[in-house]
Amino acid sequence: MTAQKSRNASLLSHLGDAALPFGIVVALLATWEAAVHLLKIQPFVLPAPTEIFKELLISGPTVILPQLHVTLIETLAGYLAAVIISAILSVLILYSSTFRRGVLPLIVASQTIPIITMAPVLVIWFGYNSLPRIIITAIVAFFPLTIAAVTGLKSLEPQFIDFFRSLNATPAQIFFKLRLPVALPSIFGGLKVAATLAVIGATISEWVGASQGIGYLIAQDTALLNTTRVFASLTVLGVAGMALFGLVGLIERLSMPWIYARPSMAWLRASQNPRAPAAAVARPRQ
Amino acid sequence: MTAFRLKPWTIAVAALTSTIALTSSVLAADLTKFRYALIAKPGIWDAAVINGIDNKFFADEGLELELISPTSPADGLKLVATGGAELATAHSTDVITARSKGLPVVSIGANHQTGTTGILVPAEAGVKDLKQLEGKNVGITGIPFNKVMLEHSLKAGGADLSKVNVVTVGFTQMPLLLSQRIDALGDAICWDEPPIYNVQIKKPADDKSTYTYFTFTDYGVPRFYTFGLVGDEEALKKNPDLYKKFLRAWRKSVEWMIANQSAAADGVIKQIPSISKEEAVVSLAEIASISVSAETEANGIGWQDPAVWEKQEKFMLENGLISADVDVSQAVTNDYLK
Incomplete structure (x- = not known):
C-alpha cells in the first residue's frame, strides 16, 4: 500500500514536472497568436503559430525533414568529434600542469572568435565537403564539454585518492574506478549543453559552403521571404535539439545506476530538482 | 580684485562660433x-x-x-x-x-x-562555351534567382546539368576560385568580380584577357x-x-x-x-x-x-x-x- 502510494506520488510529481513547461509553452503560443492578430503583424515579420503549424504539415515531410536529416548527420559527427577532443584535452589538462597553463587559455580564447567568420576560411582549407561543417560543429560543442569534464575530474577530494592508493590502486584504476565515476554527473552536464550547441553549430555552418541542410534551407527561405517556413524549420530544429538533449539524459540515467537506481541516492536526485523541498536536498551525514 | 575684460578677438571668435552653431542647428532643423x-x-x-x-x-x-x-x-x-x-x-x-x-x-x-550576372571562368581553364563546364565545380552564392539563371544558361548553352557540379559557397567565391577549390564563379557580376580577380592575380584591374565571362542574358535569361x-x-x-x-x-x-x-x-x-x-x-x-x-x-x-x-x-x-x-x-x- 505504501509502495503504491509512493508510485502514485512519483507519477504525480513527474506529471507536475511536465505540466509546468507545457503550460508555459501553451501560454506563450496563445499570447503570440493573439498579438499577431490584434496588432495585425504581417507574416513576413512574425507568422502566427497556427500558420507555422500549417506550414509544418505542408513542408515538414517533403522539404524540412530531408534537410534535417543532413543537418543531424553533421550534428552527430561534430558532436562525436567534440566528445573525443574534449576527452583527450581534459585528461591532458588534468595530468599535465604545463599543458594546462599552455593550452587552457587558448581553449578559452577559441571561444571568443565568432565562429561564423571561421566558416569561409575552413571551406577554403578543407574544400567543399561536409568536413568544414563538422569542424565548426565540433568547435562550438567542445568547450562546455571540456570545462565540465575538467571540473568534474578535479572535483575529487584528496582523501579518496589516498584511500585508493592505500589499497595499491594503479593510476589507471584510480582514474577509471574513482575519478571518472565521480566526474560523470559533471561530464553529462557538459554533454547536455554541448548537444544543443552542436545543433546550433551545424545549422550555422550550413550558411556558408553548403547546398543542403536545414541551415541552408533557412538561408534560402530568408532570401525568398518565406518567413513562415523559416519558423517551421526553427521549430523542427528546436525539437531535434530537445530530442538530442533527452537522449543524452537517458544515457546519463543508464550510465549512473548508482545515482538513479538506488533509493539511498535520492538526495542527489533531489538536489538536481529545483522543486524539491530543502530538507530532501540536504546531504545525509557521512 | 582684477576686473574681467573681454578682448575684441575673443568676442569675434565667440560670435563666429555662435553663428556657426546657430546656422548649423537651423540647417539641420x-x-x-x-x-x-x-x-x-x-x-x-x-x-x-x-x-x-x-x-x-x-x-x-x-x-x-x-x-x-x-x-x-x-x-x-x-x-x-x-x-x-x-x-x-x-x-x-x-x-x-x-x-x-x-x-x-x-x-x-x-x-x-x-543585370550583368554571369559565369566567370579563368582564361587558363580554356573554357570557350558552357558545355565545357561539364565536370567542373561552379561556385554560387546561394541567391535563389542566381541559381535559376545559372541553370537556365547552362541548359541553353548545351551543358548537361547533371554533369556540372554547382556548389553553394556563400560569399567566399573569390578565395575559393583563387585557391582552385572551384573552377568558376557561377554568379559573378561584371562590375564586381572581374576587377577583384585581376588585382588578386596581379594583373591590371581592367584586363579582360584573364577570364572568360558568360552573361546570363546572352543565354535566354530576360533583361x-x-x-x-x-x-x-x-x-x-x-x-x-x-x-x-x-x-x-x-x-x-x-x-x-x-x-x-x-x-x-x-x-x-x-x-x-x-x-x-x-x-x-x-x-x-x-x-x-x-x-x-x-x-x-x-x-x-x-x-x-x-x-x-x-x-x-x-x-x-x-x-x-x-x-x-x-x-x-x-x-x-x-x-x-x-
Missing part, C-alpha cells in the same frame, strides 16, 4: 530625415549616393540621409514595408518575390538598367533591373513630394558619378578606405555604362520599362521562384521620376 537602406554593407556600388551626400545634392533638396546597412537585400524591403526606412535598394527579383508574399513595395527607379529604389506603397502615396525630392537628388548624384568616376571612387574610398582605387575605378566604369540605356536617354536616369519587369516576372514564375502571378504594374512606377 530644416532638413527632413530620410532613412535609406542600402542593399547590404556600403560599397563602391553606392558611389552615387555617398558622393551625392558629400556634394550636398540631398541637402539641397532638404533631405538628410541616414544610411542603413541591412544584413541581407531582403531585409531592406522588410524595413521599408514595416516603416523602418523610407526607401531601400533592392533587386527587381526581390521586389517581385516580396509582392508575391504580400509586401506592398514599389520600385520607383533603377540604378542598373540591366532585368537591379539595384532599384524601392518604397512602400502607402508611404509613397502619403508623401509623394518627399520621394520626388529624393529622386531629383539621386539623379543628380548618378549623373555626377558617371561624369566624375575617378573623383567618385575617391569619395567612396574616403568613407571606406579598404576599397582599392584601381578596382573602384574599373567597377565604376562598368556601373556607369549600365546606369544608362535607350530608355534613360529618352526619359532620364532611373527610368524603368514595365515590359522588362513583366518578362522577368514570367521567367520567375516559370522557374518556380514565385508560386502565383504578380501584377507588376503595381510593383513598378516612373511617376516619381517625373
Whole structure:
C-alpha cells in the first residue's frame, strides 16, 4: 500500500514536472497568436503559430525533414568529434600542469572568435565537403564539454585518492574506478549543453559552403521571404535539439545506476530538482 | 580684485562660433530625415549616393540621409514595408518575390538598367562555351534567382546539368576560385568580380584577357533591373513630394558619378578606405555604362520599362521562384521620376 502510494506520488510529481513547461509553452503560443492578430503583424515579420503549424504539415515531410536529416548527420559527427577532443584535452589538462597553463587559455580564447567568420576560411582549407561543417560543429560543442569534464575530474577530494592508493590502486584504476565515476554527473552536464550547441553549430555552418541542410534551407527561405517556413524549420530544429538533449539524459540515467537506481541516492536526485523541498536536498551525514 | 575684460578677438571668435552653431542647428532643423537602406554593407556600388551626400545634392533638396546597412537585400524591403526606412535598394527579383508574399513595395527607379550576372571562368581553364563546364565545380552564392539563371544558361548553352557540379559557397567565391577549390564563379557580376580577380592575380584591374565571362542574358535569361529604389506603397502615396525630392537628388548624384568616376571612387574610398582605387575605378566604369540605356536617354536616369519587369516576372514564375502571378504594374512606377 505504501509502495503504491509512493508510485502514485512519483507519477504525480513527474506529471507536475511536465505540466509546468507545457503550460508555459501553451501560454506563450496563445499570447503570440493573439498579438499577431490584434496588432495585425504581417507574416513576413512574425507568422502566427497556427500558420507555422500549417506550414509544418505542408513542408515538414517533403522539404524540412530531408534537410534535417543532413543537418543531424553533421550534428552527430561534430558532436562525436567534440566528445573525443574534449576527452583527450581534459585528461591532458588534468595530468599535465604545463599543458594546462599552455593550452587552457587558448581553449578559452577559441571561444571568443565568432565562429561564423571561421566558416569561409575552413571551406577554403578543407574544400567543399561536409568536413568544414563538422569542424565548426565540433568547435562550438567542445568547450562546455571540456570545462565540465575538467571540473568534474578535479572535483575529487584528496582523501579518496589516498584511500585508493592505500589499497595499491594503479593510476589507471584510480582514474577509471574513482575519478571518472565521480566526474560523470559533471561530464553529462557538459554533454547536455554541448548537444544543443552542436545543433546550433551545424545549422550555422550550413550558411556558408553548403547546398543542403536545414541551415541552408533557412538561408534560402530568408532570401525568398518565406518567413513562415523559416519558423517551421526553427521549430523542427528546436525539437531535434530537445530530442538530442533527452537522449543524452537517458544515457546519463543508464550510465549512473548508482545515482538513479538506488533509493539511498535520492538526495542527489533531489538536489538536481529545483522543486524539491530543502530538507530532501540536504546531504545525509557521512 | 582684477576686473574681467573681454578682448575684441575673443568676442569675434565667440560670435563666429555662435553663428556657426546657430546656422548649423537651423540647417539641420530644416532638413527632413530620410532613412535609406542600402542593399547590404556600403560599397563602391553606392558611389552615387555617398558622393551625392558629400556634394550636398540631398541637402539641397532638404533631405538628410541616414544610411542603413541591412544584413541581407531582403531585409531592406522588410524595413521599408514595416516603416523602418523610407526607401531601400533592392533587386527587381526581390521586389517581385516580396509582392508575391504580400509586401506592398514599389520600385520607383533603377540604378542598373540591366543585370550583368554571369559565369566567370579563368582564361587558363580554356573554357570557350558552357558545355565545357561539364565536370567542373561552379561556385554560387546561394541567391535563389542566381541559381535559376545559372541553370537556365547552362541548359541553353548545351551543358548537361547533371554533369556540372554547382556548389553553394556563400560569399567566399573569390578565395575559393583563387585557391582552385572551384573552377568558376557561377554568379559573378561584371562590375564586381572581374576587377577583384585581376588585382588578386596581379594583373591590371581592367584586363579582360584573364577570364572568360558568360552573361546570363546572352543565354535566354530576360533583361532585368537591379539595384532599384524601392518604397512602400502607402508611404509613397502619403508623401509623394518627399520621394520626388529624393529622386531629383539621386539623379543628380548618378549623373555626377558617371561624369566624375575617378573623383567618385575617391569619395567612396574616403568613407571606406579598404576599397582599392584601381578596382573602384574599373567597377565604376562598368556601373556607369549600365546606369544608362535607350530608355534613360529618352526619359532620364532611373527610368524603368514595365515590359522588362513583366518578362522577368514570367521567367520567375516559370522557374518556380514565385508560386502565383504578380501584377507588376503595381510593383513598378516612373511617376516619381517625373
